[in-house]
Amino acid sequence: MNGYRTIRETDDSVETLYEIQKSRFITHIRHVETDEGARAFIQAMKKQYFDARHNCSAYVLGERADKQKSNDDGEPGGTAGNPILEAIKKNALTDVVIVVTRYFGGIKLGAGGLIRAYGHAAVLGIEAATRIEMTPFTELHVTIGYDLLATVEHWIRQQEIRTEEADYAEAVTLHLLLPPAEVESRLIELRDLTSANFQSEEGATRRIALPC
Incomplete structure (x- = not known):
């Protein structure tokens, strides 16, 4: 895409x-x-x-x-x-x-x-x-324990990763929006950051309007 x-x-x-x-x-x-x-x-x-x-x-x-x-x-x-x-x-x-x-x-x-x-x-x-860039992003759903939430949220802010509203239950599911080419490298970073204590699921790839 x-x-x-x-x-x-x-x-x-x-x-x-x-x-x-x-x-x-x-x-x-x-x-x-x-x-x-x-x-x-x-x-x-x-x-x-x-x-x-x-x-x-x-x-x-x-x-x-x-x-x-x-x-x-x-x-x-x-x-x-x-x-x-x-x-x-x-x-x-x-x-x-x-x-x-x-x-x-x-x-x-x-x-x-x-x-x-x-x-x-x-x-x-x-x-x-108003000109816009319709840019592809892939959804990455990441589930972690509450003990890792602050660490992962800090990483998200530091890396300026786009997110959608999180789901809070027994664990937290964060919904990341990543350029398709970055999905694998971000998963590697998450493994290092959390010692692989997370679950992930790749979602759909869709375009999001960004100013240009």
Whole structure:
């Protein structure tokens, strides 16, 4: 299981505004996970900004960012959708859709100007969103006696290991969250720390959202 970068999932999209040569570029960015979700968001923006000259878009989907699409929506070929797509790719994001709405101000920007404007507008949207790293962690359930609890808890704090709420019964079960590659080395450390007086069970590997 690999990690990947995306933006935080919210009910509302993030909105930014960029103005140049009297043209207004309104950017909306949102977390989506399917083609259908991306297309629905693009259509919603076109409906909301029906009076705009252009609603250009791009999206990237999948854990490997292998689904990519862009649309110039009437701008000269390659001057709008592709710069938006490149902004997403340069930030190594996936499961993201961006729509940049342009209200034409009467002054032509030229192909180079359009590329820069749409790219910059997309970057502003990305910078305004909360970016996260979906990072794999493996659950390791460790059961110890109360006599070892303080020692193990000190080790956990010292090593800055992520944990979930412990279970307290006749013994204590600590729920550790470890990068998959660290599981074996952490078990060796625990054996040394407790003289092998513990029981462990490896749980599922899942992704956790971390700020990036």
